[in-house]
Amino acid sequence: MNNERKREAELLYEKAVELHKEHKTEQAIELVEKSITVNKEIDNVPGLAETIYYKGIIFHESGHDVKKALELFKEALVYFRKIDDAKGIGKALYNIGWTYRDIGELDKALKYTRENLELQKKIGDDDRTAWAHVSIGWVYTAQKEFDSAEEEYRKAIAMFSDRKDDKGMAFATRFRATSLKHKGEKEKAMIFFKDCLELFEKLESKWQVAITLNEIAEIHEEINELEKAIEYYQQMLKITNELGKTDVSTNIIDHLKNIQKNETKND
Numbered sequence: 001m002n003n004e005r006k007r008e009a010e011l012l013y014e015k016a017v018e019l020h021k022e023h024k025t026e027q028a029i030e031l032v033e034k035s036i037t038v039n040k041e042i043d044n045v046p047g048l049a050e051t052i053y054y055k056g057i058i059f060h061e062s063g064h065d066v067k068k069a070l071e072l073f074k075e076a077l078v079y080f081r082k083i084d085d086a087k088g089i090g091k092a093l094y095n096i097g098w099t100y101r102d103i104g105e106l107d108k109a110l111k112y113t114r115e116n117l118e119l120q121k122k123i124g125d126d127d128r129t130a131w132a133h134v135s136i137g138w139v140y141t142a143q144k145e146f147d148s149a150e151e152e153y154r155k156a157i158a159m160f161s162d163r164k165d166d167k168g169m170a171f172a173t174r175f176r177a178t179s180l181k182h183k184g185e186k187e188k189a190m191i192f193f194k195d196c197l198e199l200f201e202k203l204e205s206k207w208q209v210a211i212t213l214n215e216i217a218e219i220h221e222e223i224n225e226l227e228k229a230i231e232y233y234q235q236m237l238k239i240t241n242e243l244g245k246t247d248v249s250t251n252i253i254d255h256l257k258n259i260q261k262n263e264t265k266n267d
Helices: 003-021 025-041 045-061 066-082 086-102 106-123 126-142 146-162 166-183 186-202 206-222 226-243 246-266
Strands: none
Touching: 003 025, 003 045, 025 045, 045 066, 045 086, 066 086, 086 106, 086 126, 106 126, 126 146, 126 166, 146 166, 166 186, 166 206, 186 206, 206 226, 226 246
């Protein structure tokens, strides 16, 4: 294998990752495609698997083309299997399952997420096993099988807790809270949203704090506790202003005006 060309492919890939993090989607896609081309030309199967997989990540996370992302994850899976890369196989299965969930093909989502769970258990990766439980729970939530979802989230949270993984606990707890909200158990959901809010605050993850504040505000609004809803929306607004998320801030301001208008009507 030509080492210079292999390094060329790696540098293109690394730059694509940077551009994707900066939300420069089109430029990221252009560079990752160049990296794929080089990897094909030098028959670098590990590099090919990774770059095709990452192109899928870009397409999925940017909302560019979710169905195309699914095709890319499946193509990457073939290459990961060709080189018997268990970690690569697992992350491809995980994202295939998650993407099927996103497009509403829930039986297929469950198939791939379960396959990933079994693989992670087999190779003894506790972190990815915990995330596999989260992904299965999220499919069950979509299927309105809330008790099964709850069981999966409990398993995930217990595993994250054992590992002292606050980030994993925060996300798993929020998925659990969202599932309870969809089930109609809003008061219970509120408790778990507040639990994960504390964790995201501890992690100093401002955007995740803002998202969770929005969830809490929405529940207060739904149960007609409007003053509390306004309080949480205002906390969220402060953060979105700090982060420079102008569109989100504008939406919050408009929503607050509507709540206050309705409050005035009801007085």
